[in-house]
Amino acid sequence: MEIKKLICINCPMGCPLTVEMEESKVIRVSGNTCKRGEDYARREVTAPARTVATTVKVVNGKAGRVSVKTREDIPKEKVLACVKALKDVQMEAPVCIGDLVAADIAGTGVDVVATGNVGEL
Amino acid sequence: MEKYDIVIIGGGPAGLAAAVSARESGIGSVLVLERDKELGGILNQCIHNGFGLHTFREELTGPEYAGRFIEKAEELGIACKLDTMVLEISPGKIVTAVNREDGLFELQAKAVILAMGCRERARGALNIPGFRPAGIYSAGTAQKLVNMEGFLPGREAVILGSGDIGLIMARRMTLEGATVKAVAELMPYSGGLKRNIVQCLEDFGIPLKLSHTVIDIKGKERLEGVTLAEVDGRGKPVPGTEEYYPCDTLLLSVGLIPENEISGKMGVELNPVTAGPKVNESFETNIKGVFACGNVLHVHDLVDFVSEEAAAAGKNAAAYVKRESAEDTAEKDVWDAAGREVPVKPGEGVKYTVPERINAAHMGEKLTLRFRVDGVYRDCYVSVWFDGERVIRRKRQAVAPGEMEGILLDRELLLRYPGLDAIRVAIEPG
Ligand SMILES: Cc1cc2nc3c(=O)[nH]c(=O)nc-3n(C[C@H](O)[C@H](O)[C@H](O)COP(=O)(O)OP(=O)(O)OC[C@H]3O[C@@H](n4cnc5c(N)ncnc54)[C@H](O)[C@@H]3O)c2cc1C
Numbered sequence: 001m002e003i004k005k006l007i008c009i010n011c012p013m014g015c016p017l018t019v020e021m022e023e024s025k026v027i028r029v030s031g032n033t034c035k036r037g038e039d040y041a042r043r044e045v046t047a048p049a050r051t052v053a054t055t056v057k058v059v060n061g062k063a064g065r066v067s068v069k070t071r072e073d074i075p076k077e078k079v080l081a082c083v084k085a086l087k088d089v090q091m092e093a094p095v096c097i098g099d100l101v102a103a104d105i106a107g108t109g110v111d112v113v114a115t116g117n118v119g120e121l
Numbered sequence: 122m123e124k125y126d127i128v129i130i131g132g133g134p135a136g137l138a139a140a141v142s143a144r145e146s147g148i149g150s151v152l153v154l155e156r157d158k159e160l161g162g163i164l165n166q167c168i169h170n171g172f173g174l175h176t177f178r179e180e181l182t183g184p185e186y187a188g189r190f191i192e193k194a195e196e197l198g199i200a201c202k203l204d205t206m207v208l209e210i211s212p213g214k215i216v217t218a219v220n221r222e223d224g225l226f227e228l229q230a231k232a233v234i235l236a237m238g239c240r241e242r243a244r245g246a247l248n249i250p251g252f253r254p255a256g257i258y259s260a261g262t263a264q265k266l267v268n269m270e271g272f273l274p275g276r277e278a279v280i281l282g283s284g285d286i287g288l289i290m291a292r293r294m295t296l297e298g299a300t301v302k303a304v305a306e307l308m309p310y311s312g313g314l315k316r317n318i319v320q321c322l323e324d325f326g327i328p329l330k331l332s333h334t335v336i337d338i339k340g341k342e343r344l345e346g347v348t349l350a351e352v353d354g355r356g357k358p359v360p361g362t363e364e365y366y367p368c369d370t371l372l373l374s375v376g377l378i379p380e381n382e383i384s385g386k387m388g389v390e391l392n393p394v395t396a397g398p399k400v401n402e403s404f405e406t407n408i409k410g411v412f413a414c415g416n417v418l419h420v421h422d423l424v425d426f427v428s429e430e431a432a433a434a435g436k437n438a439a440a441y442v443k444r445e446s447a448e449d450t451a452e453k454d455v456w457d458a459a460g461r462e463v464p465v466k467p468g469e470g471v472k473y474t475v476p477e478r479i480n481a482a483h484m485g486e487k488l489t490l491r492f493r494v495d496g497v498y499r500d501c502y503v504s505v506w507f508d509g510e511r512v513i514r515r516k517r518q519a520v521a522p523g524e525m526e527g528i529l530l531d532r533e534l535l536l537r538y539p540g541l542d543a544i545r546v547a548i549e550p551g
């Protein structure tokens with residue numbers, strides 16, 4: 001049996017998790033305070049994923065940039081590709097929280113949405 | 122002079138939550154004064170996610186979290202003056218402020234809520250002689266540059282201090298294409314949240330060097346590199362452990378300090394440990410009708426707790442205004458005569474508590490006593506003592522200075538000890 005120690009990153013409690021694995025299958029998760037911790041551990045040892053937050057350029061806006069995020073977690077190894085793909089994206093003001101910035105970013109099937117408001121100039 | 126029931130200084134998450142709560146408690150005349158051109162405070166530059174899990178049961182980014190409260194404040198028609206800097210408050214609650222439109226002006230408030238947040242410690246952080254070349258920034262300034270201006274301050278960075286902003290910036294700079302070579306932390310433990318160490322450093326293979334500091338800086342015009350060294354138990358560099366890191370950027374993330382110049386001048390008593398006002402169970406300072414919440418009171422790592430604390434301060438300020446304004450003084454007289462304040466003292470392992478005085482007759486059914494510990498403790502207990510008797514004992518897997526702790530107190534329990542002299546919170550070994 002293999003034992004992996006993780007820190008749950010799903011909320012700021014940061015519970016210390018212990019994952020017991022047998023032939024790369026998860027047998028038991030302990031140390032979590034809530035269900036999200038168990039889900040996180042199962043995913044982290046098989047297919048780790050993260051939410052990405054960055055900014056994109058805005059034209060004709062009161063501010064030159066707006067903050068954005070992936071609507072859901074994307075595979076960890078796609079994080080840098082996602083940020084790179086967003087470097088060339090430009091939004092036209094006005095931008096509102098929730099506006100679609102880019103669909104299916106870096107082939108992940110996940111959309112990127114605005115997390116800030118930028119008014120028109 | 123214009124008059125308001127409640128004037129709130131600062132329009133960050135604390136000021137906004139206090140305003141919303143005061144309004145919802147039935148006070149119509151509420152004014153928020155904010156020196157920036159927009160509401161939301163420091164959250165506007167915190168574009169990463171992880172805010173609001175407690176408050177909204179979903180994970181939001183900083184601007185989204187602030188957006189929820191700004192919307193709410195707009196819905197309730199709360200008055201705000203932006204680009205308005207508060208200069209002074211008199212003990213009689215006359216607020217002096219300045220902006221372009223009105224020039225210098227004064228307002229009379231019945232109650233004041235201090236919500237000015239905090240600023241970064243910068244000076245004195247680099248305890249080394251020599252030049253200060255370009256390329257040295259506080260982590261918060263770098264956060265603003267990258268997230269608001271889209272400007273990457275450098276290509277190769279070292280970060281001094283492992284506070285959350287430094288950790289978040291390590292990831293942010295990496296995503297933007299810079300190489301972060303190391304995060305050095307003077308203490309033997311990190312000052313930031315565990316989750317940030319995992320997702321901001323470990324995810325990108327950035328080394329966290331505990332018990333390390335910067336001992337030398339190279340470069341006259343522009344930073345060329347820094348030398349890190351290990352420190353011993355007393356913070357002295359250990360000879361032979363020096364390591365040189367070429368870099369063009371050094372970020373300082375060495376802590377935050379509450380912004381209390383105005384509070385101090387008006388006579389609000391400050392706690393030397395938190396650098397924030399000393400408050401009672403109602404978040405009221407030593408000056409009656411002056412309340413404090415958020416980072417101006419004590420530095421928070423979680424904005425959710427800021428909102429919770431601010432909502433309580435807003436509600437208590439509303440109740441104060443109602444009592445003081447009522448023609449019939451019966452309620453006020455009963456309030457003023459009820460109970461007495463018992464001091465809360467930090468015991469073994471505890472650095473400070475907020476509040477530091479509790480009048481059980483004035484508190485709600487439950488009150489979260491917030492505190493920070495002075496070191497890392499594993500498998501320990503958080504205990505609350507009423508004089509010589511231990512009344513609460515809660516198991517904790519681990520506590521650390523970087524994470525604010527809390528313990529719930531019941532009014533019922535307190536009322537059972539009418540002769541109580543002091544409440545003490547302590548960390549006890551398992
Ligand atoms: C640089 C920095 C980065 C941070 N990053 C994170 C992070 O990544 N994650 C996290 O969870 N927490 C972060 N924090 C902590 C965060 O500040 C708190 O969680 C929360 O924002 C505190 O809310 P607040 O309303 O008390 O303070 P603030 O958000 O600081 O708001 C205070 C407001 O008061 C205004 N003000 C101050 N003085 C005056 C005056 N004299 N007149 C008028 N207005 C005034 C300010 O302009 C500001 O808008 C960060 C803090 C700082 C300083």
Ligand code: SF4
Pocket residue numbers: 008009010011012013014015031032033034035036037038
């Ligand atoms: S297990 Fe639950 S409570 Fe613990 S860190 Fe994860 S999400 Fe938070």
